[in-house]
Amino acid sequence: MNEQLQPLKKHTRTAKSRTGTQDDIVYAHIFDAILEQRLAPGTKLSEEALGEIFGVSRTIIRRALSRLAHEGVVLLRPNRGAVVASPSVDEARQIFYARRLVERAITELAVEHATAEQLAELRQMVTDERDCFDRGDRGAGIRLSGEFHLKLAEAAKNAPLVSFQRSLVSQTSLIIAQYEGGSRSHCSYDEHNELIDAIEARDADKAVQLMMHHMDHIDSKLNLDEDTASDDLHAVFSHLLLGKKKLRPANS
């Protein structure tokens, strides 16, 4: 039953390898497409169109969109369909506040609970992440970088925090994709490696300090601080550009 539809062999099979039910697959593919900016913020996600693309009925699409909406990467307006979320600067700040809070707790818990296997997996993920950035696959890099933080949350052994972290990481990735600054190395894997070192050494203070510095680093690369005008304008007008009618020059 999972085999009867596999028209989903896009790019490098970035969608999660877990061969779950169809809506998992659809969910993962839309998710990846959003993070890799193949779907721009504000883009309308028509149920029927997506259904045709993935070869499934609207029922499945609807479930996937519902999940994405719950994680905040898709906005689901009643009777008006789904669009790719375009977080405002204020929303981005709220997300970053929550993330600092959660990352601090996760780091402390991971120092306490992370097993050797988990640390090894984390190291592997950092390697994969570096490979992605090296080969220029920015979208996959952002996604893997997010998955690193999610894996860390799993090492903390607190299910509610994992769930929350998943939502925060998704939205953060969206924000990074949207508000990226000039610098290209986004989530420096060096910092990730140092972090694993501190956790492996069971040095909670240092690990937390590194994590907080890492957070600072991430949002210092974004154009959130004061400098929000240009990106904000883009977000503000993105929904107007959806209609197919051509706009006349605004300054005439």
Add this chain to the structure above:
Amino acid sequence: MNEQLQPLKKHTRTAKSRTGTQDDIVYAHIFDAILEQRLAPGTKLSEEALGEIFGVSRTIIRRALSRLAHEGVVLLRPNRGAVVASPSVDEARQIFYARRLVERAITELAVEHATAEQLAELRQMVTDERDCFDRGDRGAGIRLSGEFHLKLAEAAKNAPLVSFQRSLVSQTSLIIAQYEGGSRSHCSYDEHNELIDAIEARDADKAVQLMMHHMDHIDSKLNLDEDTASDDLHAVFSHLLLGKKKLRPANS
């Protein structure tokens, strides 16, 4: 369209007064039923049965169950239907850990951002809550007490935290309903009032201190600490009791 089905005038109209779409109504009613323990942990939630009860199709029920599963009050097993969640002691501990974390942040933010109107609303909610407990409506009391904490989260003006808090409060209410200790005053409204006082005085340290004490108070009333044997057994066997066939006495 919202008016065409109203066979939902149960008890005291506790379901949220927002007259949203059908699945909101169904969601709220099942949610309330679980919190007020009219649905015991482990109870199977048949889609068709619920559909008949609420006079809607399985489609709506399915959406509602999906939401409830996302909040953690319902467990959704693939191909095997939904059951009312029965959090283990360990899961309860994880939830409480996360709640302390979030409540601390929310309190700090509320001190900073809460408006006079919001504080007034909070006071009103405490009054309502006291009325419920006074008139012996324990289920509604637990629910209102949870809604107080949710309202406080809204005053903190951080959307991701509100969303997370909603999930945590739901699960906490379920835990309280499941692991209640002997004492009857569950979420002492006095503590809620003191908390509002401190927030109104913009005294962050005192507010946080009160909130943490409040959290201590809540879980000191539960049978989580060491004393978990009896309740654990109940949780372990609860799903066996679902079948309608009568069990023979276990100790014979």
Add this chain to the structure above:
DNA sequence: GATTATGTGTTTGTATACAAGAAATGCAAG
């Protein structure tokens, strides 16, 4: 000429029919 009303087309919301999977029951064999 601008603004409002109306009609058409497209998209979402809901219900239902059908297919696939799991639990339960009954039968048969040891």
Add this chain to the structure above:
DNA sequence: CTTGCATTTCTTGTATACAAACACATAATC
């Protein structure tokens, strides 16, 4: 009497058909 297997029934998963709401365009009136 117990145990293993097959059939049967019930429940969930998915697709599709229908109804309602919205967006857009056209036309009519002020």
